[in-house]
Amino acid sequence: MLAARLLGTSSRIVKFNRHFHTAKASFLPIVQFKLSDIGEGIAEVQVKEWYVKEGDTISQFDKVCEVQSDKAAVTISSRYDGVVRKLYHDVDGMARVGQALIDVEVEGNVEEEDKPKKEAPSSTPEVSKSSSSPPSTASEGAHPEGKVLATPAVRRIAIENNVKLSSVRGSGRDGRILKEDVLKFLGQVPADHSSGSTNIRTTHQAPLPTAKSYEALKEDVAVPIRGYTRAMIKTMTEALKIPHFGYNDEINVDALVKLRGELKDFAKERHVKLSYMPFFIKAASLALLEFPGLNATTDDKLENVIHKASHNICLAMDTPGGLVVPNIKNCEQRSIFEIAQEITRLMEAGKRQQIGREDLVGGTFTLSNIGAIGGTYASPVIFPPQVAIGAIGKIERLPRFDRHDNVIAANVIKVSWCADHRVVDGATMARFSNRWKFYLEHPSAMLAQLK
Amino acid sequence: MCTISRGKIGKVLKSTSNCIFENLAFEEHIFRTHSVEKSGEVLLMWSNRPTVVIGRHQNPWTEVNLPFCHENDIEIVRRHSGGGTVYHDLGNLNISLLTTHAQHCRPKNLKFISDALNQQFTINIVPTPRDDMELQPGNRKCSGTAARIARGQAYHHLTLLVDADLKILNNSLKSPYRDQIESNATRSVRAPAVGFLKQDDRNANVDEARTAIMEAYRKLFETCQIEEVDVHRRVHQNEEIAKILEELKSWKWIYGKSPKFKFLGENETEIEVKDGLIIGTDQQFSTDL
Numbered sequence: 001m002l003a004a005r006l007l008g009t010s011s012r013i014v015k016f017n018r019h020f021h022t023a024k025a026s027f028l029p030i031v032q033f034k035l036s037d038i039g040e041g042i043a044e045v046q047v048k049e050w051y052v053k054e055g056d057t058i059s060q061f062d063k064v065c066e067v068q069s070d071k072a073a074v075t076i077s078s079r080y081d082g083v084v085r086k087l088y089h090d091v092d093g094m095a096r097v098g099q100a101l102i103d104v105e106v107e108g109n110v111e112e113e114d115k116p117k118k119e120a121p122s123s124t125p126e127v128s129k130s131s132s133s134p135p136s137t138a139s140e141g142a143h144p145e146g147k148v149l150a151t152p153a154v155r156r157i158a159i160e161n162n163v164k165l166s167s168v169r170g171s172g173r174d175g176r177i178l179k180e181d182v183l184k185f186l187g188q189v190p191a192d193h194s195s196g197s198t199n200i201r202t203t204h205q206a207p208l209p210t211a212k213s214y215e216a217l218k219e220d221v222a223v224p225i226r227g228y229t230r231a232m233i234k235t236m237t238e239a240l241k242i243p244h245f246g247y248n249d250e251i252n253v254d255a256l257v258k259l260r261g262e263l264k265d266f267a268k269e270r271h272v273k274l275s276y277m278p279f280f281i282k283a284a285s286l287a288l289l290e291f292p293g294l295n296a297t298t299d300d301k302l303e304n305v306i307h308k309a310s311h312n313i314c315l316a317m318d319t320p321g322g323l324v325v326p327n328i329k330n331c332e333q334r335s336i337f338e339i340a341q342e343i344t345r346l347m348e349a350g351k352r353q354q355i356g357r358e359d360l361v362g363g364t365f366t367l368s369n370i371g372a373i374g375g376t377y378a379s380p381v382i383f384p385p386q387v388a389i390g391a392i393g394k395i396e397r398l399p400r401f402d403r404h405d406n407v408i409a410a411n412v413i414k415v416s417w418c419a420d421h422r423v424v425d426g427a428t429m430a431r432f433s434n435r436w437k438f439y440l441e442h443p444s445a446m447l448a449q450l451k
Numbered sequence: 452m453c454t455i456s457r458g459k460i461g462k463v464l465k466s467t468s469n470c471i472f473e474n475l476a477f478e479e480h481i482f483r484t485h486s487v488e489k490s491g492e493v494l495l496m497w498s499n500r501p502t503v504v505i506g507r508h509q510n511p512w513t514e515v516n517l518p519f520c521h522e523n524d525i526e527i528v529r530r531h532s533g534g535g536t537v538y539h540d541l542g543n544l545n546i547s548l549l550t551t552h553a554q555h556c557r558p559k560n561l562k563f564i565s566d567a568l569n570q571q572f573t574i575n576i577v578p579t580p581r582d583d584m585e586l587q588p589g590n591r592k593c594s595g596t597a598a599r600i601a602r603g604q605a606y607h608h609l610t611l612l613v614d615a616d617l618k619i620l621n622n623s624l625k626s627p628y629r630d631q632i633e634s635n636a637t638r639s640v641r642a643p644a645v646g647f648l649k650q651d652d653r654n655a656n657v658d659e660a661r662t663a664i665m666e667a668y669r670k671l672f673e674t675c676q677i678e679e680v681d682v683h684r685r686v687h688q689n690e691e692i693a694k695i696l697e698e699l700k701s702w703k704w705i706y707g708k709s710p711k712f713k714f715l716g717e718n719e720t721e722i723e724v725k726d727g728l729i730i731g732t733d734q735q736f737s738t739d740l
Contacts, residue, residue, distance in 0.1 A: 038600060039552065048508045048710070061602070066507070068637065071557070071582055073507045073533035075601030091710070092635040 030085055030216055032100040033064070038074050043097050045069040047089045052102070056084045060151065064102060067095060079152065081176075082106040106151075150177040157182050232323055238384045243421040247429045248377050251437045253395060253411045259443050270337060277315070277369050278340040280392055283439035284367060285311045285331040286446060291432040295364045297385040298423060305387070305423045314363035314383060315343065316370070319350040325383055326355050327363035367392065376414040387420040388429070460491025461672035463665050468682035469541065471499040471528050476696035477682045478547050479531055480689070482599065482606050485549065493549040494668045496661055497682070501540040502526040503623050506533050506597060510636035510709045513629045519622050529705045532608060534597030535639030538623050542614030542647065544657050546664060548607045555605035557582045557596060564609075567667035571659060572652040583642070584609070591646025612647035613657045620645065634712030702727070 038045065045067040052058055052065070064076045086103035089095050148165040150158070154177055158165050161182070168185045170177035225233065256279055267274035288295040292307040299306065314327040326349075328334070328342045349355045366383045371394035378391035393414040400410040415436075419429050439446050464481075466474055474497040485493060503515050503525055511517065511527060514536040520527055525538075539545065548560050561578035568576055575587045576594075584594035596609040624639075648655035669675040686692045698704050707727035714722040723731035 039555070063601075068508055068533045071532075071534040071596055072598035072600055072605075073531065074599075077602060 028082075028105045030103050030105050030218075031080055031082070032216075033079055033102050033104050034099060035067075035076070035095050035097050035101045037097050038067070038069070038072070042069050044094050045074070045097070047091060047093050047095050048073075049091065050087060052084045052087075054084055054087060058082065058084055058104070076101065078104070080104045080106050081151065148177060149175060154179050154182060235383065236381060239381045242382050242384065244379075244382060244418045245421045245424075245426060245429075246379060247417045247419070247426065247433060248414065249417075249433050249437060250412055250414050251440050252400070253413050253440060255443055256440055257395070257411050267337065267340070272337045272340045273344050274337070274340050275343070275372075276395075277343055277367075278336045279440065279443075280367060280369075281313050281315075281328065281331055281339050282334075282336050283436050283446065284313060284365065284390070286439055286449060287432050287435040288365060289332065290435060291428060293424065293428060294388045294419065294432055296387050296423070297364065298387060298420065299385070302422065308364040310362075310364065312362050312364045314366035314386075315346065316366065316368040316380075317346065317350050318373075319353060319355075321353045324350055324355055324360075325363065325366065326350070326359035327366075329362065366390070371395065371413060378416045380416060380418050382418055382420060387424055389418050391416045391418075459673040461668060461675040462491055462493045463668060463675060463677040464493060464495045465661070465665075465677070465679045466495065466497035466682040467679060468497065468686075469499045470683065471502040471504065471526055472696055472699050473682050473686045474499060474545070475528065475530055476686055476692050476699055477680070478606070478608070479695050479699075480692040482531075482549060482601075482604060484691070487549060487551045487554075487604055491672070492554070493547075494665070495547040495549070496664070497545050498541050498543060498657055499539065499545070500526070501538075501619070502528055503536060503538050504528045504530050505536045506637055506639075507531055507599075507708075508533065508637045508710060509536060509639070510632060510634050510712055511706060512709070512712075512714070513626055513632045513634065513636065514624070514639055516623050516626050518627075523619070523623075525619075525623055527705060528699065529708060530597070532597035532599035532606070533637065535595060535637065536624060537595045537610050538615075538620040539610050539612070540615065540619075542612065542616075542649075542657065544611040544613055544660050544664075546609050546611060550605055550607075552600055552603050552605045555598065555600065555607060557598060557607050560607050561594075561596070561609075563667050563671070564611075564664055567663045568611075568648070568660060571663035572648060572655045574648055574651040574655070576648075581640070584611075586646040586648070586651060589644055589646065591644045591650070592642035593646050593648060611660060612645070613655050613660050614649045615645075615647040617645060617647075628714070631715045632712050633715065634710060636710045636712065 035045070046069070047065055048068050049066040051063040058064070058078045059081045060078055062078045064078050067074050067076060082104040084102055085105050088100050088102060095101055149170065149172070150165055155165065157163075157179060158168070158177075163182055163185055165177055165182075168177050168181050169175075171181050172178045253276075256276065260274060260276060260279070263274055288311055293305065295311055296305050296307045298304070310329060310333075311331040312327040312329050313331045314325045317324045317326065326346045328339055328346070331339060334342070346355065346359060349359070363383065364386060366380075366386060366389040368378070368380050368389065368391040370378055370380075371392050374394055376393040376396070378393065380389045380391040382389045393416070395411050395413050397409055398412045399407050400412065402408045415433065417429055417433055466477065468474055468477075478495055481493060481495065487493070501524070503520055505511050505514050505528070507530065509529070511529070515527055517527065519525075546564065550556075558578060561582060561584060565576040565578055565584055568574065576584050577587050578584050582596040583592055584596075585591055586593050593612045594609050596607065598605060598607045624641075648660065665677065669677075686696055701707075703726075709724070709727055711723070711725045714724060716722060721732065722729055
């Protein structure tokens, strides 16, 4: 799907794919309890007997039903506490592994297994974070930790944060520990916290609103395509007429991290919000001086490739209205601080959905900062009529070898370039990427070209 | 599904009871209360007086020749595990292996059992893809398997015909009504040929078979306890087990647990039966018998 190749996040409905909610009593989410693999090497079993019916209250570990596969009679136990709202099969019906068995209206907050943590219906698959959807560790015979009552989801949060459930006071039914109890214990209500590999890059995005409503769809909802998404449809359709080729690389940003650290105070003095993006952009601009063929546009009939004099570098931005790609004019003439200020201005405007037309036209090259949200490699889509684009992943701390073959901890980012193969060849892209990499790994080289 | 290590602790329990109800109740009790993760795997073995055992979701009227069994004092029992109907008597050895759900591997169990038996006696038992065991040559079924999985644990149990009266076996498993019943209950898959170990090795007997399997099981663990259990006493002393026993003996369980079915009588009469009770019919019945 076109929508799957992102320049930035594009979901209109839900933007963050991991966030915590505080449990609200006013609405209770309905969770689909899916039939987990019973290990018989088969995909289907026959439901033989129900132990519950719609409207019954069940607790975790209560018997739900009996299923049978040839020789094995299996008792399915509930993973959740709550009220049974729907039975998906009649007796003698065939239930497929991985599909819904019953709907349970749960109290507190429960994550469904095997599903990304977003509940948005028309969600576009995001460039995945390396910490993927929760593993279904809640086996039928999970042992409660001591005598503490908590759902598997809550236990996982506790484990991930090294919290002993026995030290948390539960506010749920029967002293059950809810998600927000653990969060309060950690002093983080609400938290914008992601586990898994650390994402050192800061994001420019606004602090996320708290207590977002959480409710699964009860029926199909038609969402009309408007505004930015309409524009995206037009652009992406055009874009995929371009034969893309990709080129990926890994950059050691130790020097960059150090540099940004040194400049933090100075930037603050100048009221400049300094992220890594200005460095990426400036380095790209410097590299483009040597490879003007990449800072170019194709004309309609593909008779000419116009090498553009100004480096108007586009930034993929996630706004409340969707994906917007404004550009910073003449990066070749701006300093890193000036670029940073432009980024801030555009972000503010984007949040208010007030990015002007002037900022949207005339782009010559695009960079996507998807790493601010997560991800390593990506497959960005070229923004016509440009000929190249880059997507930069998150900063990860990974083991690498130094020149003496010792293993060291390095800050590493991955970059994914895509270019129009009708007018750009692989060698050019590779060399450009190497130059860009060189500037980032040796910032002094950028210094040497200061005018 | 089949994992490599078997764990460190095993336990063998040999039952002294010959009552099918007591043994099944004991087996179910162990399944519900013994934590394999904490206390290791278990092998339970027993034999009992003549019995026909139907699977959890089966229909006794379809599977069993009820009049024949009643006349010949053959018990009719419904077990908790799935699968089909079997006949056994004192010439049969019942083997039950309790493991975690993850470690449950029927082919692996059948392999070590058939290897042990093939070594002990001059026979050739071969496990089949359906997890039965057949004596070769001739594809003579000598063992049937069933399994039960719940709460993260599982047991695999099987029969082993060491010596059997095939005539009684065949008669008790052939229900006169089997073609008149419409039901979604699990149907037994009738084996084309049935055999028992003594057919191929005259010296085969239940005690030696039991010992051979026990020794083979022992070798799979670092430590293995062997215990003889007076199941009869245990069942009557322990309230929990007594309850399970009562349930197993109850009409409600044996007959009432049958999935809904339709009985097609003569003259195209139809009788609907649910939970073992007639719920509908298009025929008038007189009350004089």
